[in-house]
Amino acid sequence: MNGRVDTVGNSMQKKTPPKSRSFHRFYDINGWSFVLPAVILIALFLLYPIAESLWMSLHSGRGVVTKFVGLRNVERLFNDPVFLKALSNTFIFLIVQVPIMILLSLILSSCLNQPNLKFRGFFRLAIFLPCVTSLVAYSILFKSMFALDGVINSTLLWLGIIESAIPWMTDPFWAKVMIIIAITWRWTGYNMIFYLSAMQNIDKSIYEAAKIEGVSPVRQFFFITVPLLKPTILFTSIMSTIGTLQVFDEVMNMTQGGPANETLTLSLYIYNLSFKFVPNFGYAATVSYVIVFFAAILAILQFKIAKDK
Incomplete structure (x- = not known):
């Protein structure tokens, strides 16, 4: 049944x-x-x-007291010298810092992937540790290190590399360099972990065959390791690009956009428009969509350059 x-x-x-x-x-x-x-x-x-x-972003004003202005906020962007300065500073950080960080992460991960390296765990932890450090704490630490009488200037003077202290906080060029060093110090270890995990998934027989053929370690790195890490490099490049377009904490805590807006970024300008200047939440929202626009465009370009779907 x-x-x-x-x-x-x-x-x-x-x-x-x-x-x-x-x-x-x-x-x-x-x-x-x-x-x-x-x-x-x-x-x-x-x-x-x-x-x-x-x-x-289609309104102007603060709080609930706003009025509809349509695309006037977009028109205002092109006539706003402070916005244009923030945009150029952000792209300087992006163009200079991201390639340096990606290359440095690749080199460090390749070195730390060597099986005969002693204290590998210690070095991996030491390089990755800045990623989990408090943003405010490390920014204040860098600010004290790069002061006129800080440890950086004292060391460079003691080594004879410079003749007088570098005005890291007041000189436009050196202020940008200081911000780039701070961002690179914090996020290099983050990208290194991705590369290191990807390298450990590469078949060791490929390197053994290349070694038998007499391929040098440098050529192995550029013609074997880097091509096989293409998806990971694409991922870290996009994430680093988006992160650099949103740089805020380092600039806010170290220079506050100075001197004379030479380190002002788009994210800090959005903060100033919302809470520091006469608040204009509508215009601040418009500036925030500029970050979204460039992040999307740069991500698409990176996909096209990598020829990856």
């Missing part, structure tokens, strides 16, 4: 049309009960703020 019931049940399942099964699956209460909390949280804390900030 049970066998007949099972047979009848199986035959009924086989006769159920595919569209009916997909319909019932779409309205499956158990499935939606698992997904619904995540959907609500994403809509509440991600989709709604994006839509609200986009609508806010």
